Amino acid sequence: MIIRISTEGQYELSDADGESLNELDNAAVLASESGDATAFHATFDQMLELVRTRGARLGEDSLSGSDIILPPPDVSLEEARQEFRGEGLIPG
Numbered sequence: 001m002i003i004r005i006s007t008e009g010q011y012e013l014s015d016a017d018g019e020s021l022n023e024l025d026n027a028a029v030l031a032s033e034s035g036d037a038t039a040f041h042a043t044f045d046q047m048l049e050l051v052r053t054r055g056a057r058l059g060e061d062s063l064s065g066s067d068i069i070l071p072p073p074d075v076s077l078e079e080a081r082q083e084f085r086g087e088g089l090i091p092g
């Protein structure tokens with residue numbers, strides 16, 4: 001799966017790591033829905049770290065479409081509440 005971190009670039013992530021990312025996504029949804037900024041940012045930081053460390057960064061010239069687009073690292077809780085709801089960024 002191809003993950004884009006807004007303002008940073010794209011990464012290719014294995015399916016197994018995609019499942020781990022989905023678990024973190026679900027936790028981020030719960031934290032954002034409850035208004036817990038500390039828990040949300042801790043979980044979102046884990047999501048970004050997973051993508052950056054386990055994903056293979058794609059070149060700037062890659063034309064691959066993104067399966068998932070993560071907000072920029074400095075996303076506010078208010079902004080996140082618009083995206084991290086329901087099934088979150090990763091359906092399923």
